[in-house]
Amino acid sequence: MSxxxxxxxxxxxxxxxxxxxxxxxxxxxxxxxxxxxxxxRAATRNQWDPKTDIDWSALAGLDLDDAHRYAARMYWSRxxxxxxxxxxxxxxxxxxFCQERREPDLRYFFTIRTQEESxxxxxxxxxxxxxxxxxxxxxxxxxxxxxATHGVRKMALDPETPLEAIIxxxxxxxxxxxxxxFRHLVEITPNKAANQVLRSIxxxxxxxxxxxxxxxxxxxxxxxxxxxxxxxxxxxxMIRDVEMNGYHSAWLAPESPASRDEVxxxxxxxxxxxxxxxxxxxxxxxxxxxxxxxERLAPFGIAIPLFEHPKFxxxx
Amino acid sequence: xxxxxxxxxxxxxxxxxRFPLHLEPAIGTIRELYDAAKQARWxxxxxxxxxxxxxxRYSRQTLAAAALSWSRxxxxxxxxxPETxxxxxxxxxxxxxxxxxxxxxxxxxxxxxxxxxxCYRFAELCGGFVAEPAGAAYRALFxxxxxxxxxxxxxxxxxxxxxxxxxxxxxxxxxxxxxxxxAREPVARAILDRLVADKTRHAAFGWLYLRQRAASWGETxxxxxxxxxxxxxxxxxxxxxxxxxxxxxxxxxxxxxxxxxxxxxxxxxxxxxxPALRRFLLGxxxxxxxxxxxxxxxxxxx
Numbered sequence: 119m120s121x122x123x124x125x126x127x128x129x130x131x132x133x134x135x136x137x138x139x140x141x142x143x144x145x146x147x148x149x150x151x152x153x154x155x156x157x158x159r160a161a162t163r164n165q166w167d168p169k170t171d172i173d174w175s176a177l178a179g180l181d182l183d184d185a186h187r188y189a190a191r192m193y194w195s196r197x198x199x200x201x202x203x204x205x206x207x208x209x210x211x212x213x214x215f216c217q218e219r220r221e222p223d224l225r226y227f228f229t230i231r232t233q234e235e236s237x238x239x240x241x242x243x244x245x246x247x248x249x250x251x252x253x254x255x256x257x258x259x260x261x262x263x264x265x266a267t268h269g270v271r272k273m274a275l276d277p278e279t280p281l282e283a284i285i286x287x288x289x290x291x292x293x294x295x296x297x298x299x300f301r302h303l304v305e306i307t308p309n310k311a312a313n314q315v316l317r318s319i320x321x322x323x324x325x326x327x328x329x330x331x332x333x334x335x336x337x338x339x340x341x342x343x344x345x346x347x348x349x350x351x352x353x354x355x356m357i358r359d360v361e362m363n364g365y366h367s368a369w370l371a372p373e374s375p376a377s378r379d380e381v382x383x384x385x386x387x388x389x390x391x392x393x394x395x396x397x398x399x400x401x402x403x404x405x406x407x408x409x410x411x412x413e414r415l416a417p418f419g420i421a422i423p424l425f426e427h428p429k430f431x432x433x434x
Numbered sequence: 435x436x437x438x439x440x441x442x443x444x445x446x447x448x449x450x451x452r453f454p455l456h457l458e459p460a461i462g463t464i465r466e467l468y469d470a471a472k473q474a475r476w477x478x479x480x481x482x483x484x485x486x487x488x489x490x491r492y493s494r495q496t497l498a499a500a501a502l503s504w505s506r507x508x509x510x511x512x513x514x515x516p517e518t519x520x521x522x523x524x525x526x527x528x529x530x531x532x533x534x535x536x537x538x539x540x541x542x543x544x545x546x547x548x549x550x551x552x553c554y555r556f557a558e559l560c561g562g563f564v565a566e567p568a569g570a571a572y573r574a575l576f577x578x579x580x581x582x583x584x585x586x587x588x589x590x591x592x593x594x595x596x597x598x599x600x601x602x603x604x605x606x607x608x609x610x611x612x613x614x615x616x617a618r619e620p621v622a623r624a625i626l627d628r629l630v631a632d633k634t635r636h637a638a639f640g641w642l643y644l645r646q647r648a649a650s651w652g653e654t655x656x657x658x659x660x661x662x663x664x665x666x667x668x669x670x671x672x673x674x675x676x677x678x679x680x681x682x683x684x685x686x687x688x689x690x691x692x693x694x695x696x697x698x699x700x701x702x703x704x705x706x707x708x709p710a711l712r713r714f715l716l717g718x719x720x721x722x723x724x725x726x727x728x729x730x731x732x733x734x735x736x
Binding site (some may be wrong): 131136137139140141142143144145146147148158159162163165167169181199204205207209211212213216217225226228229230232233235236237240241243252254255256271276369 | 443445446447450452453454455456457458459469472473475477478479480508509512515516518519522523526527533536537540541544546547548550551554563565567571575576578579581584585601701
């Protein structure tokens with residue numbers, strides 16, 4: 119793409135981290151957060167390759183009707199779009215770690231985290247391909263917006279958005295919910311290839327979540343009450359306005375043609391044993407996940423309230 | 435404090451239009467590099483024989499020199515940590531671009547972290563990592579804000595790849611090979627073997643990408659590429675970023691590198707680097723000419 123094809127943001131914009139000069143010395147590279155350095159090393163030891171480490175033959179000769187096959191292709195394509203978001207957006211956090219000269223362990227870990235996101239996108243793409251073909255875009259515009267506007271990149275490059283709040287909301291809340299759902303999917307998905315993909319991704323995700331908790335554990339004792347309050351608000355917003363608005367689970371989204379299609383595709387994929395779940399099975403997983411997040415954040419002085427949602431009887 | 439030779443930031447980054455999202459293999463040569471990189475994965479902890487380092491064999495002066503040489507290598511390797519994520523994002527921001535470069539760069543970034551960890555650890559083994567260059571002029575060469583340039587909508591992505599990868603990573607590979615060939619100490623040798631293997635892919639990526647893109651370039655793009663390449667050669671490479679004997683402010687490192695090289699601990703000197711640099715620039719000029727990009731003859735060092 120040439121310069122003529124890029125669409126630059128308008129002038130008069132708010133300064134970002136990119137406007138600040140680079141100042142990398144003195145360069146600290148030693149271990150400062152042991153748990154996160156260990157996660158980097160564990161990630162190094164546990165690399166896998168979607169092309170060679172998944173038994174793709176388990177998807178050959180499946181007896182599927184057109185509706186189930188299309189739903190499964192759509193489900194895995196959608197999952198690929200979602201994983202891709204972490205390639206397109208999350209590397210901005212690494213730029214932030216470097217520019218603010220944060221603890222070196224964060225920088226090391228995030229290099230391999232981004233590579234893992236590539237593996238996940240590749241594995242999901244290959245699932246869709248083996249099921250009949252990857253689909254390049256959503257059919258409906260409102261769904262397109264929901265998967266394309268994750269917003270991490272913008273937040274990461276905004277020096278006024280505290281890094282700790284981004285990590286608390288994005289990792290300790292959103293990724294924690296995603297991990298719990300992955301674990302549930304691994305438990306209920308019978309197809310061998312789909313199960314291997316989900317299990318492999320889940321093994322990476324457990325480190326991604328571990329990173330967030332280890333970072334908060336390290337940072338919270340150094341933070342003021344006001345700074346912790348910002349984290350608290352960020353987590354509440356993430357759970358109430360993003361997760362409970364259907365970011366990961368379509369059945370939580372407001373009623374619309376896009377969410378109806380997504381819920382239906384999930385149900386058909388689940389019926390085919392190819393990797394999705396359905397509202398009645400996922401609901402208790404989601405409730406337990408929010409409860410666990412609340413309990414783990416409480417010792418940090420981050421108080422997460424109970425939430426209301428029309429899909430639940432009582433508070434979550 | 436000398437000014438870093440980086441570009442001013444326009445303030446604009448491209449805006450993403452994510453769909454249609456292409457994840458299919460599109461540039462076969464780069465997809466092969468990505469697949470090869472995944473298969474060539476290694477572990478600094480397991481694959482480097484750290485226990486074989488016998489520091490007592492070397493004088494205090496030699497170890498101090500090696501610590502500085504390897505610290506300098508770590509400063510250079512560190513550059514990838516902020517730069518590569520910016521480049522990944524830039525590829526993602528460009529509309530309907532192939533997935534292969536994006537995937538490949540994610541692996542490159544991990545490899546850069548492994549290189550950094552190894553160089554830092556070896557500097558520590560030799561007596562202690564040095565956290566910053568002594569000379570301000572040399573230090574400025576590291577703080578060019580490449581992450582900002584990679585994301586800048588006013589900078590051509592292809593010109594960036596030409597200057598920073600085809601040229602920068604290409605020279606890096608040639609010099610790393612020389613250092614590897616000089617290394618007799620087993621830990622230094624093992625680290626440099628790994629670095630050279632990874633950097634061979636990094637440098638190949640640049641040229642493969644440019645070959646893929648060359649047909650789409652018009653005169654404006656070719657001129658932008660020639661300008662960026664000339665800028666990096668003159669103001670970065672010939673200013674001594676990698677060949678420290680070219681930098682007045684890095685005499686301490688040039689001296690350390692001589693000692694480190696003679697001890698077999700993995701460095702190179704001007705005698706070896708100068709002809710390699712000249713050969714590389716001649717070869718690169720010819721390769722760019724094949725792609726329709728004419729570089730000024732004055733680029734070649736006299």
